[in-house]
Structures are given as C-alpha cells and as structure tokens.
Amino acid sequence: MPRVALIQQEAAEEAAENKRRQMQAMREAAAGGAQIICTQEMCTTRYFCRTQDCAAFDLAEEMPGAWGKELGALAAELGVVLVVAGFERRAPGVYHNTAMVIDADGEFLGAYRKMHIPQDPGFEEKFYFTPGDTGYRSFETKFGKIGVLICWDQWYPEAARLTALQGAQALFYPTAIGWIPGEEELYAAQHHAWETVQCGHAVANGCYVCAVNRCGTEGQTTFWGQSFVADYCGQVIAKAPVEKAAILFADLDFAALEDHRRIWPFFRDRRIDSYGGITRRWGE
Numbered sequence: 001m002p003r004v005a006l007i008q009q010e011a012a013e014e015a016a017e018n019k020r021r022q023m024q025a026m027r028e029a030a031a032g033g034a035q036i037i038c039t040q041e042m043c044t045t046r047y048f049c050r051t052q053d054c055a056a057f058d059l060a061e062e063m064p065g066a067w068g069k070e071l072g073a074l075a076a077e078l079g080v081v082l083v084v085a086g087f088e089r090r091a092p093g094v095y096h097n098t099a100m101v102i103d104a105d106g107e108f109l110g111a112y113r114k115m116h117i118p119q120d121p122g123f124e125e126k127f128y129f130t131p132g133d134t135g136y137r138s139f140e141t142k143f144g145k146i147g148v149l150i151c152w153d154q155w156y157p158e159a160a161r162l163t164a165l166q167g168a169q170a171l172f173y174p175t176a177i178g179w180i181p182g183e184e185e186l187y188a189a190q191h192h193a194w195e196t197v198q199c200g201h202a203v204a205n206g207c208y209v210c211a212v213n214r215c216g217t218e219g220q221t222t223f224w225g226q227s228f229v230a231d232y233c234g235q236v237i238a239k240a241p242v243e244k245a246a247i248l249f250a251d252l253d254f255a256a257l258e259d260h261r262r263i264w265p266f267f268r269d270r271r272i273d274s275y276g277g278i279t280r281r282w283g284e
Helices: 013-033 054-059 065-078 151-156 157-166 183-206 254-262
Strands: 002-006 036-041 081-091 094-102 109-115 136-139 143-150 170-174 208-212 215-218 221-225 229-232 236-239 248-250
Touching: 002 013, 002 208, 013 065, 013 248, 036 170, 036 208, 065 081, 065 094, 081 143, 081 170, 094 143, 094 183, 109 136, 143 157, 151 157, 151 170, 151 183, 157 170, 170 183, 183 208, 183 229, 215 229, 229 248, 236 248
Parallel strands: 002 036, 036 081, 143 170, 170 208
Antiparallel strands: 002 248, 081 094, 094 109, 136 143, 208 229, 215 221, 229 236
16 A cells, blocks of 8 residues: 655745655655655646746756656655656657656656647747647556646546556656636636546446645746645545645555446446547547
C-alpha cells in the first residue's frame, strides 16, 4: 500500500529557488512516509505561458540533464519514486512540457511529454510546446505501476484509458490551472468540472487519480490549488487547500484495487470491435 505525496506550491521567480523548495518538500514528504512523490506542472518556473515571449524559451532545460541527476541522487538517498514536471529543451526550436519519472534507486525510467496543448487567453501554450510524442505510458516503479499525464490531458478520457491500458494503477496529473478575471461567476462550475472529469477517469479505469495543482497568483491568474487524490470509485480521499502551499498525503491500496477490478470488469467488457470511430475528428 504505497503512500503518495503531492507537492502543491506557489512558484518563485528564480528557477534555483523553485528547485530548492521542491527538494525540501520532497524530503518532508519522504519523512512523512511518502513513497511516490509528484510535483505540479512546470515546477521549476512560474507559469510563463500567460503571454507569448521568446525570452521564456531560455527557461527550458535538457532532460534528464543536470537537474535530473540531482533528482536521481535524491530519490536514491530517500528511497522514493519521483514524478517531476518541467520545461524541456529537446532541440533548437523544439520544446516540450515534460514530466520525468525516477525510480526509488535513482534510475531514470523515462519521461512523458504532454500530448494535448491548449490555447486560451492566459494559457498560450501552443506558442511554447511541441505536442508530445512519447505516447501514453505506464512506468514500472518499485512501489507500483504509475501513469503520468499533464494538465490539459486530464480532460480527455482517451488519454486516461490508453494510459490505464498500459497497466497503470494510478494516474498522476501535474497541473497548472487557475482562474482569470472576468469569469468569477464561472469559478465554482469550472472547478467542479475539473474535479469531476478526473474522478470519472478513476471510475472508468478502476484506478487512482492524483492531480497536483499549483497555488498562488501570477499576473492576473490565480491558481486554484485543491490538489486531490481520488480512489477507484471516484471518491476524493484527500484534498489540499485553495490558497496555501501543502504536501498532500494519501495511501493507495493496490490490493483493494485488484479486488475492485474483478467485480467491476470494465476492461473485460470493452467492445473493442466497435470503437473504430474514436480515431475520427468528428463522428461522420
């Protein structure tokens, strides 16, 4: 029964300070018994995608790179699995929104590159990020099989399903989602939709869902925090506050999950012969 920890933080201006905060929080999480620790989306920077600015590309790093080596050493020291999301420089002009997965012995297991890239006021991500090409992946770690998706991916049941079909017992969603001025009357509905759709992924795939958001205000964007863990019945079993930084702990019972999948056999009863239309843009 692994214990997970989600690190919900406000971002500082400097990458070095964000890395220091993240590593300190990882140590605190491990001291609290966490075995799998996940950060928020782009945990080493502020959410620069609020505007289009070429200078922001200088914030990107190669992965795993020097930061990945530091994290590998920390994972091995603490004996924990790390899911760490950041801004990847792959090549000149090719950048990704990426999460690294590091096993409890410090081994770099691989990375997931965000597949679905949004473009909205205050979320100018298509300017910065090349769509991911890693495919949907499950990582075999010391403490269980986990899948990683990132932020806008969380709205797509196809992404959750394909990751779960790779064997994932828990889906981790590093996230940066918030409110912008002028939509105040929609705040409650937007948050309800965000939490509900992910709880639905947990139910439909018989797995845990761990969503870790940032908090605080950057420019005109106020991130809504409220990182949470949902069990395989879609019940929220742990939830962080709205405005404050937090380390959110939850215990995941993979044996109970196995029993649950035996009596709710969604994977068994899938009619894969009838799903060809899912690859079309629209249902003609």
